[in-house]
Amino acid sequence: MSAVGFIYPQLCFSNNAIISTFPGTASMLSGVAAAAKAKGYKDYHVLGIAGDGGTADIGLQALSGAIDRRDKIIYICYDNEAYMNTGIQKSSLTPFGAKTTTTPPGKNIRGTLTVKKNMFEIIAAHNIDYAATASIGYVQDLINKIQKASLVDGPSYIHVFAPCPTGWGIKTDETFEIAKEVVDSGLWYLAEYENGEFTLNRNPREFTPVENYLKKQSRFRHLLEEDIIEITEARDRKWERMRRQWNKN
Ligand SMILES: Cc1ncc(C[n+]2csc(CCOP(=O)(O)OP(=O)(O)O)c2C)c(N)n1
Numbered sequence: 284m285s286a287v288g289f290i291y292p293q294l295c296f297s298n299n300a301i302i303s304t305f306p307g308t309a310s311m312l313s314g315v316a317a318a319a320k321a322k323g324y325k326d327y328h329v330l331g332i333a334g335d336g337g338t339a340d341i342g343l344q345a346l347s348g349a350i351d352r353r354d355k356i357i358y359i360c361y362d363n364e365a366y367m368n369t370g371i372q373k374s375s376l377t378p379f380g381a382k383t384t385t386t387p388p389g390k391n392i393r394g395t396l397t398v399k400k401n402m403f404e405i406i407a408a409h410n411i412d413y414a415a416t417a418s419i420g421y422v423q424d425l426i427n428k429i430q431k432a433s434l435v436d437g438p439s440y441i442h443v444f445a446p447c448p449t450g451w452g453i454k455t456d457e458t459f460e461i462a463k464e465v466v467d468s469g470l471w472y473l474a475e476y477e478n479g480e481f482t483l484n485r486n487p488r489e490f491t492p493v494e495n496y497l498k499k500q501s502r503f504r505h506l507l508e509e510d511i512i513e514i515t516e517a518r519d520r521k522w523e524r525m526r527r528q529w530n531k532n
């Protein structure tokens with residue numbers, strides 16, 4: 284956000300905004316919320332946006348603390364699956380198989396060897412007031428979730444899936460389609476955690492082929508048939524578990 288905001292008057296925010304330190308988004312939000320409370324403000328929202336690296340790696344401790352204190356903040360993780368503005372390095376939210384500058388595919392290693400960290404359930408495990416996943420490919424669902432978060436009198440977390448044309452090797456005008464397809468192929472999912480319960484907002488009977496999603500992006504172009512099978516099987520195991528544990532009726 285620091286790269287896109289604050290260019291007056293074209294791209295400035297229409298309200299007060301602060302650029303935080305890289306690991307400090309959540310602690311900065313805590314500080315602003317504490318100040319708002321001390322000043323006796325009633326009608327306000329303290330909202331922060333940080334990347335996948337800023338959230339799942341370097342900022343996780345601050346975020347965990349803010350949720351534990353039940354600070355009234357809205358935290359949005361903008362997940363483009365790598366450290367993008369420093370040149371496409373792998374984060375703990377980069378998916379298995381993806382090529383980044385720190386996980387280059389070669390003869391022996393086919394891109395990222397780790398699997399994407401499950402941030403949504405890590406956050407839910409704090410017994411947070413409200414948490415959700417979203418994708419920019421399902422905009423109305425995202426808007427609804429932000430509205431819901433704005434009504435919470437405590438911490439809320441929204442994890443938004445957002446493609447990066449440069450880092451993923453896609454065209455800018457394919458961004459929306461890819462963000463929709465990742466949900467339709469089951470490699471990402473739309474869910475909520477509220478009152479201690481998980482809900483799948485979208486539970487399709489059939490998925491679109493994982494291969495179609497992967498082959499559109501140059502970061503996955505080196506993958507072999509066996510890698511695609513591995514990714515598909517991991518998807519199916521995850522959905523089997525989510526359906527069994529979350530959607531009981
Ligand atoms: C303490 C610290 N370490 C490293 C950096 C350099 N840095 C700035 S942005 C960034 C990557 C951010 O990645 P992510 O949070 O995923 O956001 P994206 O650029 O992908 O939107 C890094 C490493 C920094 N600003 N501060």
Ligand SMILES: [Mg+2]
Nearest residue numbers: 334335365367
């Ligand atoms: Mg990122």
